[in-house]
Amino acid sequence: MFGTLQTQRLLLRPLALKDAAFIFTLLNSTSWIQFIGDRGIQTMADAERYIHEKQNDPHYHCHVFENLQTQQPLGIVTFILRSDQSHPDIGYAILPQFQKQQYTYEAVNAYLTALQKEEPCREIIAITRPENTASINLLKKIHMRPKDEYWEAGVRFLRFSSKS
Secondary structure, eight states: OOSOEEOSSEEEEEOOGGGHHHHHHHHTSHHHHHHTOOOOOOSHHHHHHHHHHHHTOTTEEEEEEEETTTOOEEEEEEEEOOTTOSSOEEEEEEOGGGTTSSHHHHHHHHHHHHHHHHOTTOOOEEEEOTTOHHHHHHHHHTTOEEEEEEEETTEEEEEEESOO
16 A cells, blocks of 8 residues: 555545544544444543554555645545455545535545556445435545445445446
8 A cells, every 4th residue: 555645735644643632533523423333432542542453454544634734634544455345445534624625535536546546457345324425425526336235234335336
């Protein structure tokens, strides 16, 4: 995987231990819990442990996207090869106060472009809940297409694909 990426307004860099406070806030945000799920991050030690787990998982890649001017972390983009999926999955989340400013689109589009340059023929999927209209709209904007749906633990998910 690549190290850092830069866009007009953002720097995308690998998740680091210094991001513990940011991760604590992001993973406890209402939208994270609603659309991704509670990860049980109750303390800063939990956030640090979460970061260590992700850094040590060879199937999980996480980049923080931050404001290029202020260096304030805004959100994350992830690339995961899940054991129950046949293709790697791109994911993303942003702090609520930075939503609707096109930061997530800018970060995800740059990330996906970089991934596709590494392996142009590789299919990449994205998974979201049907009620997450903002995520669905973003996936369509980056030219991912609905593939199918599936159920996991009684919850319905939509799967999108980078391939037609």
